[in-house]
Amino acid sequence: MKRNILSAVLSVLVLTLLTGVLYPLAVTGVAALAFPGRASGSLLRAGGRVAGSALIGQPFSAPRYFWGRPSATSPFPDNAALSTGSNLGPNNPVLAEQVKARIEALRRADPGNTSPVPVDLVTASASGLDPDISLAAAYYQAPRVAKARGLSLSSVEDLVASHAEDRTFGILGEPRVNVLELNLALDRGAPPAPAAPEAGGPRDVP
């Protein structure tokens, strides 16, 4: 029995060294060589400065920017220090109140727009950090953004289309657009779509 206890303790320690130290070190080492940008948070650069992460949403409320998914994080939306969803049940009255308030905020920012609001634009994401919105949610906001920036609707819609990401291999996931990249492109005032440096993942803004 004594020897079995010793075996148990020793094997936990030895396997900790193997799976808890050597394994993550090896993965980190190879990842740093093969995918340095991806391994350290897919940071976007704009004008030589870090401008956020391509994978993490940011809060937008100004009419001149596209707004992302509502976020349940606190004390401010898209607070990446502590990810969380709302966990509101489908019939919780608080959910209905929140959605109503979000619809009203969208309507206030663009009184002329009476089309039905796309669902992802008024429901909190799972992580509270969703970087994407559906194409429907982007096109819904295009008139407001165009008006606030004094741009033509078609140029804003073209910008959305050029940033649209299709399903992977035409099958996986959902068509979407990255809100931060879209807004950075708006601020640059230049619509050309950036090319993907590595296939199948987030893009770096040149």
Add this chain to the structure above:
Amino acid sequence: MTPNSLVQVGLLVGLLLALARPLGWYMARVYEGKPVGLDRVLGPLERLIYRVCLVNPAEETGWKAYARDMILFNLAGLLVLYALQRVQAWLPLDPLHFGPVSPESAFNTAVSFTTNTNWQGYAGETTMSQLSQMAGLAVQNFLSAASGMAVLVALIRGIVRRRSDTLGNFWVDVVRGTLYILLPLSFVLALALVSQGVVQTFTGSATVPLLQPAAVSQPKLDAAGKPVLDARGDPVMEAATVSAQVLPLGPVASQVAIKDLGTNGGGFYNTNAAHPFENPTPLSNLLQLIAIGAIGAGLCVTFGIMVGDRRQGWALLAAMLLLLVPLMLVCLAQEQAGNPVLGRLGVNQAASALQPGGNMEGKEARFGVAGSATWAALTTATSCGAANSMHDSFTPLGGLVPLFLMQLGEVVLGGVGSGLYGMLLFVVVAVFAAGLMVGRTPEYLGKKIDPFDMKMAALGILAMPLVVLLGTALASVTKAGLAGPANPGIHGFTEMLYAFTSAGNNNGSAFAGLNANTPFYNMTLALAMLAGRFLVKLPVLALAGSLARKKAAPAGPGTLPTHSPLFVAWLLAVVIIVGGLTFFPALALGPIAEFLTHAR
């Protein structure tokens, strides 16, 4: 359901089936001690581990010694993990300077990870140091999985061996499972995930500017950095502007890979696989889904190979998929139909070329309804419990699916090892019931099933419902229990039922609105996890020991074939009747009542 979502389901099931055969063949070789290719490189390391741990790999034991070693191994793991969390503040790799984890939370988490549950009462990015994550939590992701697979292999040996007193060597099974199956697969998957954007670094965090600074209301601080309090003792709030975002980083990919492959489910971040740093793209989502199901499906093939009749393994896998796919489609249809409450507010939930539509509260735009519902079903059919959407916000019947899949006893693929040994307990009950009907002594794969075997099977099956229902009942009548739910009314009851179902079945997913990081829930759920794990594992090993001692009973004309479609249907009936009858009353009080109350 959209045509695309059906294609996504078909692709997932097809890939799992395609991988099951080669992976199952490989794992059979690992556990039968045959050359596997990797042993040319890792063989010396394997032998070194045995030497250091004072293990004689040639020495085999009976079921009692096998069970003793398994318990000692898990107990040592539990104590080390508890200690590590309690002293993390004084150890290296704590870049964000978290203090020690509270005693009851550390106990709950240590139990949670050593039982392969990975229920998370804490928020990873604000609680656990990088050292606790990688050298504590991730290690138990490996070891609890390897330990579950070892128990399955012991049961298979019990079925195969004739008049034998031994089931194998627990240490050898754990070391070979870790070294030749879990580690290499995790290494490859981790790198594939980094290629998609899953972070892997020892930097603590990155701070990035916000393009549009955000307004917040925060407690006013005095010169000493303490919050200023008003006359009533509440902190005085002041308006402030936040112009930067802090992104917690860490060795995430290496942990996520084994969290999926070992059906553990404990993520690096609070929101698990919904967090873009854990699951950034639709492709990373598919890779993780495959990883969650692959070993469980492959072990069915391993079983068929080891018992010398591959059809037996495919029959069990078929039974599992026949439960999984229809329930997955129910979840998908319910979530795609959307939330009528939002429909009445004028929200557009219809699927189109421009949006996935459906019930998007608590879901990510890149996954939509299809990627979220397939994940919810698979993560609860297996005992993984990782989540890429918030199950708490699912529609009543959409949320019923993950709950019911767990209540079936985690035998639909299930945990690695534990899923198949759980299903084999149901097989014993099924052949026993069939034998009673025709008046023959029941037998399975050439072994007669006697009353002792039947008792062990019944014990293993009934332990889980007992702890789940008693735990939920206790929570429903105590003040400490009722303080937990975040949602009012019926949904709050479902949150409690889900928590105990998840713990008792070693799943680990949650209706996460429930505030479970309280002494009451930390302790009761820890006990449920322990009972749900060891009150199944021990009867399984006793059954294995009993079967191994028996002589072969050659199949005769009256033997019930256990690879036929008829038997698969019979087995399904047994699983559904046991799970359904046990939990229908509780489900009727929870999701079904919520559905009926809010149906127009």
